[in-house]
Amino acid sequence: DQQVKQNSPSLSVQEGRISILNCDYTNSMFDYFLWYKKYPAEGPTFLISISSIKDKNEDGRFTVFLNKSAKHLSLHIVPSQPGDSAVYFCAASYNTNAGKSTFGDGTTLTVKP
Amino acid sequence: NAGVMQNPRHLVRRRGQEARLRCSPMKGHSHVYWYRQLPEEGLKFMVYLQKENIIDESGMPKERFSAEFPKEGPSILRIQQVVRGDSAAYFCASSSSGAPQVTQYFGPGTRLTVL
Numbered sequence: 114d115q116q117v118k119q120n121s122p123s124l125s126v127q128e129g130r131i132s133i134l135n136c137d138y139t140n141s142m143f144d145y146f147l148w149y150k151k152y153p154a155e156g157p158t159f160l161i162s163i164s165s166i167k168d169k170n171e172d173g174r175f176t177v178f179l180n181k182s183a184k185h186l187s188l189h190i191v192p193s194q195p196g197d198s199a200v201y202f203c204a205a206s207y208n209t210n211a212g213k214s215t216f217g218d219g220t221t222l223t224v225k226p
Numbered sequence: 227n228a229g230v231m232q233n234p235r236h237l238v239r240r241r242g243q244e245a246r247l248r249c250s251p252m253k254g255h256s257h258v259y260w261y262r263q264l265p266e267e268g269l270k271f272m273v274y275l276q277k278e279n280i281i282d283e284s285g286m287p288k289e290r291f292s293a294e295f296p297k298e299g300p301s302i303l304r305i306q307q308v309v310r311g312d313s314a315a316y317f318c319a320s321s322s323s324g325a326p327q328v329t330q331y332f333g334p335g336t337r338l339t340v341l
Contacts (some may be wrong), residue, residue, distance in 0.1 A: 117268075145326040156230070156317050156332030157269070164327070202268055206326040213259065213282055214330070216268035 116140045117205050119217035127225055132190040134220050136203030139184065143205040147214065148177060148188045151200045160201075161188070193224045228253065230320050230333035231300075238339045239308045247303040247336045251320030258301045259319045259330060260293060269317060275301060276324065308340045 118137045126132045134148075144165040149157035163170040163177045163186065170177050176189045190197055200221050204214040231250040239245050251258050256277045261269040271285040275295035286293065290308075295301040305312055315337050319330040 119268075149332075154334070156232075156319075156334050158332070159329050162327070204269075208326060213271050213274055213284075214269075214326070215271065216261075218266070218268040 114139070115218075116143075117203055117215050117217040119201075119203055119220050121220050122218070123221040123223070125223045125225065126193050128195055129192045132188075132193045132197065132222055132224065134188040134190075134201050134203075134222065136186050136188075136217055137184060138186075138205050140205070140207075140215075141184075142207045143215075144207045145205065146177070146179060146186050147204045147206075148175075149202040149204060149216075150197075151202060151219070157202055190222075193222075195224045195226050198222055198224050230318060230331050232316075232318055232333035232336050234336060235334060236337050236339070238341065240341050241309055242307050245305040245308050245312070245338055245340075247305075247316050247318075247338070249301040249303070249318030249320075249333060251301070251318075252331055255320035255322050255331075257321045257324050258295050259321075260301070260303050261317045261319065263315045263317065263335075265314075272303070274324070281324065305338075308338075310340045313338055313340045 147162040148160040151157045161175045179186045200219045202219045203217040206214045258275045260272040263269045273293045274282040290306045292304045315335045317335045319332045321328045321330045
């Protein structure tokens with residue numbers, strides 16, 4: 114039973130446009146959500162997070178939206194840049210789980226110049 | 227400030243051998259997490275350790291796998307009698323606290339290949 118799902122294995126967008134990456138979860142206990150970016154042969158790098166008490170968090174070109182009733186979150190990248198091309202992982206955790214994160218399978222984003 | 231270090235970066239073992247993966251957390255971090263990534267999949271939690279203690283090993287296979295984080299030195303993930311299915315990338319992450327809001331910093335991973 115996969116508790117965090119990223120249903121789109123890949124996404125291709127044009128430079129300057131918006132990239133929207135989606136993530137769904139099933140465990141109602143999750144109360145903290147994170148996005149990581151990963152380049153080949155490197156470890157994941159933390160990008161942005163959101164607590165379940167919020168529905169939006171913004172950091173520069175990156176915005177994460179959380180819809181608790183739909184158990185859905187999304188990452189928006191505006192404007193997209195070729196350097197954003199990477200695998201993006203959605204992850205979730207909850208307070209009593211001491212930082213242990215459950216990851217989705219990732220979405221490969223390609224930003225074309 | 228050096229990041230999370232993992233070595234070796236690549237490890238090749240034959241079936242039945244032992245694999246030892248090392249992780250040196252960021253300076254000042256006493257919380258270490260190990261994750262495994264199979265091809266085309268996300269990272270799967272294996273074990274969470276805090277200096278000299280295993281806090282959560284719910285993701286560790288019951289047999290052949292063990293982990294430690296001694297008072298001095300790196301954290302070690304040990305896989306005995308490796309099988310082909312153990313071939314994966316193993317990532318270690320560290321943080322200054324076990325709270326989920328505290329950023330975990332990942333190392334570059336060790337890619338284990340079992341022949």
